[in-house]
Amino acid sequence: MSNTSENPNPSSSSAKITLKTSDNELFEVEEAVAMKFCTVKQYFEDEKDNDVAARGSSTVIPLPNVHSAVLARLISYCKKLPQSNAVADNHEEEETKKKERKQYGTPGDLVDLISAANYLDFKEGLEFFNQALADHIQNKSVEYVRKFFGIKGDFEPHEEEKYREEYAWAFEGVDED
């Protein structure tokens, strides 16, 4: 059923799917990678033609909500998914995973990745980048979190003060920034 003659990469036997990003960049990705994005998968199911392989790279799937820079990162994350998705069963592995999560840049980058992963319905990616963002904000001050999420504090000053006193231990030792 699969016709791989059009495949530009002869070493790979899987079919390719072309994704078009918001800035009109074309990405040719392996079917296995593309199918991780449930939105893309859904697109094919909606087309009532599940023979993705035969359609191959002739079909271009528009992703108007995803920028090329973001998609490139998601694809690169997707490709190394098997090993990075392993359950951390000891402290060392957890540290390794933490370091890995740090590689995905600034919180702004993470938010872009999360938004895109959410749009693409890419569950593993969403899980991973959510955790990365949680890692980032978990030691931050209230002020940082407010600024980061663009939220205005709406407590009365005396409420704030009382709260900080009551849970003083939770406010100790937060990061400077």
Added chain:
Amino acid sequence: FLFYAIHSLSNCLQQKTSTYQPKKKKQQRAPNSMESKNYSIKADKVVLDEKNKESITTTTDRCYFSELPSHVTLEILLKLPIEALIRCRYVCKSWRDLLLDPSFAKLHHGIKPTGVMLQSSLFPHGNSGGLYLLEPQEEEPTSIIAKFNNFTYLESTLVNSCNGLICSCDIRMANPIYISNPITALHWLVKLPNGSVLIRSFDLENEQFRAIPLPSSRVYYAIILDCVGCPVIYNIAQESFRVLNPNGILLTHVKATAHASSFVSLKDIAMGDGSRVLMF
């Protein structure tokens, strides 16, 4: 109530429309009724390219909260440790309402690894000091997940814990009983009517005591007070009674023993000899 909290979160989101809308699939993870109620949020379509970003940007003025769908924000908050959640509760009122909701605590408890609840003893006969929730790890250091210095019932003793809730009472009176949720650091005071034998079960669905007979599938433990007021835990599922020894270390089952004893051997946290270790 939680739905209301999320609803108010979603109101903060900028309403944006997209020409190509993917079919939304519900998150499938924690087995909790919260999901079915709350993931059907309409305002969560976020359009990235409206800002026409040339590359991944890092402007400090960006409002990330409005960019992320509320169910994603919820997922991120669920991944935070308890200490951070207590800080986040103070970010704004809608976050406070969300984070204080018992449904949030239940979801959080379902995701996070099991901790050990430890109560330090100020006096040899079991009057309590602070409560500490610790994360037992294979290797040191064991980290304190949360401490509850504001555990105000200094006359009360930690009795037992299950499903993320802890039960404590005055060991001499055994009444009232306190049920605490360490994740939200909230306490419920439960006054039991006077009587020789009482059976009450804590209904996790509604977070309140109900009289037996139940037994519904949502009930896990009952607290029984014998005629001298000594608390006894009755495990409904296993139909087993367990008398609580107020002066000893209380452990619910073997798995807890392993967890707890590996922690007790650590010396970096001075708790005193009378410390109690309980499965949380």
